[in-house]
Amino acid sequence: xxxxxxxYDDFPFAHRAPHHDGHCKLIHGHxxxxxxxxxxxxxxxxxxxxxxxxxxxxxxxxxxxFDHTFxxxxxxxMIDDFKxxxxxxxxxxxxxxxxxxxxxxxxxxxxxxxxxxxxxTDGRVRVKKVVVYEDRKNSAAYAPIGNL
Numbered sequence: 001x002x003x004x005x006x007x008y009d010d011f012p013f014a015h016r017a018p019h020h021d022g023h024c025k026l027i028h029g030h031x032x033x034x035x036x037x038x039x040x041x042x043x044x045x046x047x048x049x050x051x052x053x054x055x056x057x058x059x060x061x062x063x064x065x066f067d068h069t070f071x072x073x074x075x076x077x078m079i080d081d082f083k084x085x086x087x088x089x090x091x092x093x094x095x096x097x098x099x100x101x102x103x104x105x106x107x108x109x110x111x112x113x114x115x116x117x118x119x120x121t122d123g124r125v126r127v128k129k130v131v132v133y134e135d136r137k138n139s140a141a142y143a144p145i146g147n148l
Contacts, residue, residue, distance in 0.1 A: 013030070
């Protein structure tokens with residue numbers, strides 16, 4: 001198996017862990033980075049596992065979801081309260097996801113990336129692993145079972 005890795009940096013977004021018993025239950029932000037490892041049994045005609053130049057639309061998707069946004073768990077007990085602030089208190093880009101923890105974001109980035117490359121490479125490329133950095137000291141990873 002051949003692999004290559006693309007890193008996307010500087011996605012400033014906020015989140016909170018609504019069920020946490022400490023400070024993580026408060027709204028807080030990080031400057032996130034995503035490291036995506038692509039894999040394939042064979043390269044394309046250029047010798048690439050993944051042509052990084054063909055990932056512009058994926059990067060744009062990340063921008064819409066993660067650039068200056070506020071991620072909330074879809075089960076956050078205060079979701080309706082936060083949505084009331086849209087356009088009023090400077091909160092104008094709330095994104096609801098299944099799990100806004102670092103681990104949940106890693107899985108979401110994997111899902112988005114894998115769907116994109118499978119479609120755009122006719123199934124030749126898969127995403128082997130995603131590492132999400134919420135800052136320079138903390139990270140979480142997602143790889144499907146049997147993919148390491």
